[in-house]
Amino acid sequence: MLFYTPVLRPGVRASSPELLARLFGGTTGEAEPVERFGGVPHGLATQHWPYCGECGRSLSLIAQLTHHADRLPLGREGRMLFAFQCNHEPGTCETWDQDSGANAAFVVEPEAIGSGDTPAPADAPPSDPAALVTGWTREDDGLTAEQAAAFFSDETIAALGEDLIDEERHGGTHLGGIPCWIQSADEAPRGWRFLGQIADAHEFEEEVVPAHNFGDMGIAYLFAQDQEAGVPKVKMFWQCG
Numbered sequence: 001m002l003f004y005t006p007v008l009r010p011g012v013r014a015s016s017p018e019l020l021a022r023l024f025g026g027t028t029g030e031a032e033p034v035e036r037f038g039g040v041p042h043g044l045a046t047q048h049w050p051y052c053g054e055c056g057r058s059l060s061l062i063a064q065l066t067h068h069a070d071r072l073p074l075g076r077e078g079r080m081l082f083a084f085q086c087n088h089e090p091g092t093c094e095t096w097d098q099d100s101g102a103n104a105a106f107v108v109e110p111e112a113i114g115s116g117d118t119p120a121p122a123d124a125p126p127s128d129p130a131a132l133v134t135g136w137t138r139e140d141d142g143l144t145a146e147q148a149a150a151f152f153s154d155e156t157i158a159a160l161g162e163d164l165i166d167e168e169r170h171g172g173t174h175l176g177g178i179p180c181w182i183q184s185a186d187e188a189p190r191g192w193r194f195l196g197q198i199a200d201a202h203e204f205e206e207e208v209v210p211a212h213n214f215g216d217m218g219i220a221y222l223f224a225q226d227q228e229a230g231v232p233k234v235k236m237f238w239q240c241g
């Protein structure tokens, strides 16, 4: 099975136009990559900014990723996936739960995507450190599609050969392939397809930087359910040690 890992460079906070100008020579510089982890969303309409189902405050961006036929199939060119969670009082709202409403993952049609960084809501959701995606590296985990399908429930994982279970799996951020579970695989929503996972740190070329609050060394998982019409539904949840 193929999977894709992001090539990242640190992002600059949108609130520092002076710094942006100094680094990139003002607004005439190269366009910022739209795909990102942390920071602020790009081109999201302000009315689409999600709010926490528990505390009611605005959520913080975890990831913004573009449709790609192999890497992130969302059913249509230009569709954009957004994932957010509540950062206001870490550990209070149940951001790890796929049904709590304290996180949000959703797909937006290209017609609804604007340009420029989206201004943050008035309650100023704390941003995670930003990493911009400058490219993707394709890798092969060596699993057949049938073997990969077994990694979505504890029962079928247990039935796999020891060599397949024990082999070191990619625990970092990736799209496609299989999830690297920290706790039970049975948390995967039944019948939904795995899109990818997000590690709690940005792996830059030179250093690893803590990025998202997924508990202790946690990993967030994204699953999609295709719809008869319109964008796929997406769920996010995370597990930690």
Ligand SMILES: [Zn+2]
Residues within 6 Å of the ligand: 052, 053, 054, 055, 056, 057, 086, 087, 088, 093, 102
């Ligand atoms: Zn909240």
